[in-house]
Amino acid sequence: MQKKRLVLNYPPHIVEQPVISKLVKDYDLTVNILRARITPKEEGRLVLEMTGKRQALEAGINYVKELGVEIQPLAQDVKWHEDRCTHCTACISICPPRALDVNRKTMEVSFHRDKCIACELCIPVCPYQAMEILF
Amino acid sequence: MAKTIEEINEKIKKGKAVVLTAEEIIEYAADKGAKKAAQEVDVVTTGTFGPMCSSGAYFNVGHTKPRIKLGGGKIYLNDVPVYAGLAAVDFFLGATAMPDDDPRNKIFPGKFSYGGAYVMEELVAGKDVRLTATAYGTDCYPRKSLETYISLKDMNEAVLFNIRNGYQNYNVAVNLSDRVIYTYMGVLQPNLGNANYCSAGQLSPLMNDPLYKTIGAGTRIFLGGGVGYVVGHGTQHNPNVPRTDKGVPKMAAGTLAVTGDLKMMNPKWLRGTSFTGYGVTLTVGIGVPIPILDEEILRYTMVRDEEIWAQVVDYSEAYPQCIPGNLGEVNYKQLKSGKITVRGKEVPTSGLSSYLRAREIARTLKEWIETGKFILTRPVESIPSVDSGIVFKPLRERPIKKK
Numbered sequence: 176m177q178k179k180r181l182v183l184n185y186p187p188h189i190v191e192q193p194v195i196s197k198l199v200k201d202y203d204l205t206v207n208i209l210r211a212r213i214t215p216k217e218e219g220r221l222v223l224e225m226t227g228k229r230q231a232l233e234a235g236i237n238y239v240k241e242l243g244v245e246i247q248p249l250a251q252d253v254k255w256h257e258d259r260c261t262h263c264t265a266c267i268s269i270c271p272p273r274a275l276d277v278n279r280k281t282m283e284v285s286f287h288r289d290k291c292i293a294c295e296l297c298i299p300v301c302p303y304q305a306m307e308i309l310f
Numbered sequence: 311m312a313k314t315i316e317e318i319n320e321k322i323k324k325g326k327a328v329v330l331t332a333e334e335i336i337e338y339a340a341d342k343g344a345k346k347a348a349q350e351v352d353v354v355t356t357g358t359f360g361p362m363c364s365s366g367a368y369f370n371v372g373h374t375k376p377r378i379k380l381g382g383g384k385i386y387l388n389d390v391p392v393y394a395g396l397a398a399v400d401f402f403l404g405a406t407a408m409p410d411d412d413p414r415n416k417i418f419p420g421k422f423s424y425g426g427a428y429v430m431e432e433l434v435a436g437k438d439v440r441l442t443a444t445a446y447g448t449d450c451y452p453r454k455s456l457e458t459y460i461s462l463k464d465m466n467e468a469v470l471f472n473i474r475n476g477y478q479n480y481n482v483a484v485n486l487s488d489r490v491i492y493t494y495m496g497v498l499q500p501n502l503g504n505a506n507y508c509s510a511g512q513l514s515p516l517m518n519d520p521l522y523k524t525i526g527a528g529t530r531i532f533l534g535g536g537v538g539y540v541v542g543h544g545t546q547h548n549p550n551v552p553r554t555d556k557g558v559p560k561m562a563a564g565t566l567a568v569t570g571d572l573k574m575m576n577p578k579w580l581r582g583t584s585f586t587g588y589g590v591t592l593t594v595g596i597g598v599p600i601p602i603l604d605e606e607i608l609r610y611t612m613v614r615d616e617e618i619w620a621q622v623v624d625y626s627e628a629y630p631q632c633i634p635g636n637l638g639e640v641n642y643k644q645l646k647s648g649k650i651t652v653r654g655k656e657v658p659t660s661g662l663s664s665y666l667r668a669r670e671i672a673r674t675l676k677e678w679i680e681t682g683k684f685i686l687t688r689p690v691e692s693i694p695s696v697d698s699g700i701v702f703k704p705l706r707e708r709p710i711k712k713k
Contacts, residue, residue, distance in 0.1 A: 263660075
């Protein structure tokens with residue numbers, strides 16, 4: 176089994192199609208929608224976590240791509256600027272999946288990209304603009 | 311046996327001084343016993359790295375040809391207004407100043423992404439900033455406008471001068487209301503969603519000299535990555551607050567005014583800082599050496615996080631409306647564990663002062679002293695202590711009579 180966190184950009188003509196249910200039924204994938212947004216121009220943006228067998232995942236991703244959906248790993252959209260972080264820990268209590276975490280012995284902050292759900296709660300909380308999310 | 315600062319300095323010059331950080335001394339003294347540790351250890355170094363709003367810097371930028379009298383005119387650095395009520399080419403930049411056209415909180419919560427603190431950080435990083443000014447013109451200073459790039463190395467003087475830094479303890483901020491609030495203590499989630507604190511605790515300078523026995527006017531310190539001095543007590547210095555039996559204040563108490571040459575500082579230790587919905591501030595790195603003159607002074611430096619208590623205060627109503635009281639006391643060991651209990655509810659905690667950076671400052675200062683680069687000074691004046699009779703006054707408003 177493999178797990179992938181992906182950002183999907185839907186062009187307007189696909190927004191009304193049942194893409195996710197196909198991924199579940201035809202490709203046997205577990206899909207967890209982390210965030211979803213439809214812009215005024217009716218472009219869709221989804222942050223998904225997909226879990227399934229490696230081949231099924233690849234096939235599912237290919238299916239989505241063939242529909243004309245742009246797809247990229249979530250990690251590309253989330254940046255922790257370590258040089259700007261002062262390790263103050265202001266973000267720690269706010270991060271729901273604990274992607275931003277602190278070693279309680281050293282009080283050093285670290286960012287675990289694979290856990291981030293791009294909720295953006297850390298953005299207004301960080302006084303040093305150390306977090307950047309391009310969503 | 312008591313030591314003098316002169317004796318400690320002799321050891322520093324010979325490279326023989328024994329220096330420990332305020333973190334290291336805890337185990338060391340517990341192990342050796344306070345009496346022995348006081349004989350062996352010469353200096354304990356402290357550190358803090360947190361947002362400190364009452365920070366600023368003054369500059370002398372040299373005279374233009376023909377001359378311009380900026381004093382009494384309008385002066386901006388990267389569009390941030392500076393205080394111009396001084397002589398011809400002197401001015402003062404405050405950390406919280408922001409561009410005239412910044413929307414502030416008109417679109418709530420404001421981002422406050424740029425201001426005086428950021429100008430200071432950029433200058434210290436060696437960058438050019440835009441100096442723009444207008445003046446009224448005089449016979450001796452005829453010029454009326456100026457637009458130029460300027461950097462720190464172009465200036466005659468560039469001096470950090472912070473009138474209130476290094477707060478000895480602080481509130482723990484929570485939000486009892488049902489909406490998110492944006493404060494100088496960070497973003498506070500509704501219904502006790504989080505608790506924010508701001509102190510380096512056992513590493514904090516004034517926590518290690520709680521009754522100001524060694525720190526005073528003239529004490530040489532680590533400031534912003536360079537060397538600075540304590541000017542005296544800072545504004546709002548309030549020594550007369552409840553304290554533990556070891557003298558550690560249980561709420562915000564003492565403060566320091568500090569100064570130092572900006573040209574010697576490092577942008578890692580002077581950081582522009584933005585509190586959403588609140589404003590711009592400067593995060594300042596300060597480290598104060600404590601000379602271990604006797605066992606009493608050593609005992610103060612043995613303070614541990616679990617012995618330092620702070621008040622939990624509601625920032626949705628009690629703080630803004632000046633309603634006295636608190637929601638209980640917690641200690642810094644609890645705060646640093648990541649959760650505290652308030653009104654029976656488990657509340658996650660976050661810091662605003664970086665303990666990691668505070669430790670780095672204490673270690674850096676330790677290294678400076680060990681290698682003879684930093685010599686201690688004897689203060690020329692003590693900071694007012696609990697016997698000073700200082701009363702921290704609110705502003706009592708007296709309506710102005712209309713004529």
